[in-house]
Amino acid sequence: MSEFDxxxxxxxxxxxxxxxxxVLEFSFDMETALQKNKPVAIGSPVFVSGLARSGTTIIMRTLYETGAFRCITYRDMPFVLMPGIWKKFRGKTITKPEEKERAHADGIMVNFDSPEAFEEIFWRCFCADDYIKTSSVIPHKLSNEVIQKFQLFMQHTVASAENSTGGIRxxxxxxxxILRFPQLMQQLPQAVFIIPFRHPLQHAYSLMKQHKHFSGMQKNNPFVLKxxxxxxxFEFGLGHKPFIWKQEDEAILQQFSINEINYWLQCWKNYYEKILAFNEANCICICYEDLGTKGADIFSNLLKRLQIQNTRAIPPFKVPAFQQIENFxxxxxxxxxxVYEALRVKSNADIERK
Structure with missing residues (x-):
């Protein structure tokens, strides 16, 4: 099994x-009706968010494996907005799913029980016209109605956890x-936001490599693009849409070819300059390179910060060797x-903050 098999x-x-x-809206309304008289406490939710290829999957999976969390998984697809109802329909037809390497060809194995980034389906359903543009994605403000629906979505997700005994986050x-961080941070003061970052040149190279990889895959298999x-x-591939905060950002990007390293360096700069502006106490930055040298210590401190009792050993993290890159x-x-060095200073302070 992989995403596209x-x-x-x-x-x-x-x-x-x-x-x-x-159909998405109807499925959400159905789930809301089912859970109407079953309020669920979501505790302190955790949001992992960074530019693609920054280590978000590593961090999300390590947190998920503590058993303290409920996250949307491949098993919840494709009806992720009604996880409780879909759980009853699908049952447990696959008890020991086979693991296969995911489509990124980066050594990360997935199966039906692997947690993944499917939350954006909610935002696309209720806010697509506000932030998904023809050639970019832009910041958008959330109405009170949408925020309330998102809180319900989190409750629905937690309520559908397998073998839940309460206390699941x-x-x-x-x-x-990042397109909606200010309001999420304001409206969810109990939440924690974890933002990994990576050496810009290595990060840009990884993004460019994945862009070429997925573009080729999507040309051969149009379903992948859909x-x-x-x-x-929209991080890479034929459907790529960069994060744009102001018109000059888009004008600067247009100076570069999408198949050259400088385009992706500029994407990195646009994204992480914005991250530097977030100084909220519930925002934690983590350096990708540090995961390879002191990952166990970082996660030990992080779990204490999140008030999670973890009995599992944290495995070592293998960070790819630095690539020799030219023509930048x-x-x-x-x-x-x-920006990277400023983020490293912020990261050290965030991890040590009690």
């Missing part, structure tokens, strides 16, 4: 469930949440490194 019938089901906003991995668009995954704009990299 689907039969024709499965593809049709995904198209119906994810490709039609009316909501866990999200969603790189698009699937990623349904999930709101040195002045652009210098500007990125200024």
């Amino acid at each position: 689907y039969s024709l019938l499965s593809k049709m089901l995904h198209s119906i469930a994810l490709g039609n906003r009316s 909501y866990l999200s991995k969603n790189n698009n949440n 699937y990623m668009n349904w999930l709101g995954h 704009d040195h002045s652009l990299l210098k500007a990125c490194m200024f």
Whole structure:
């Protein structure tokens, strides 16, 4: 099993469930009606969000494996907005799902019980017109109605946890949440936001590599492009849409070819300059490179900060060796490194904060 190993019938089901906003809204309303008289406390939710290829999956999975969280998994697809109802319909037809390498070809194995970044389906359903544009994604303000619906979505997700005995917390991995961070941080003061970052040149190289990889895959298999668009995954591939905060950001990006390193360096700069502006106490930055040298210590401190009692040993993290990269704009990299070093200072302070 991988994200795209689907039969024709499965593809049709995904198209119906994810490709039609009316169906998405109806499924959410059905779940809300089912759970109406079953209020569930979500405790202190945790949101993992960073530019793609920054270590969000590593962090999300390590937290998920503590058993303290409920996160949307592949088993919840494609009806992620009605997890309780879909759970009753699908049953437990696959008890020991086989693991296969995910489509990124990066060594990360997935099966039906693997947690993944499916939360954006909610935001696309209720807010798509506000932030998904023809060639970019932009910040958007959330109405009180949407915020209330999102709180219900978190409750629905937690309520559908397997073998839940209470106290389970909501866990999200969603790189698009930067587009709505200010309001989420304000409206969910009990939540914790974890933001990994990575050396800009290495990060840009990884993004460019994945862009070429997925573009080739999507040319050969159009379903892959549809699937990623349904999930709101615009980070790379033929459906790529960069994060844009102001018009000049888009104008600067247009100076570069999407297949060259400088384009992705500029994407990095735009994203993480914005992250530097978030100084809230519930915002924690984590350096990707540090996970390879002191990952156990970082997670030990992080779990204490999250008030999680963990009895499992934290495995070592293997950070890829630095790639030798040429033909980049040195002045652009210098500007990125200024942001990177500032984030490292912030990261050390965030982890040590009680």
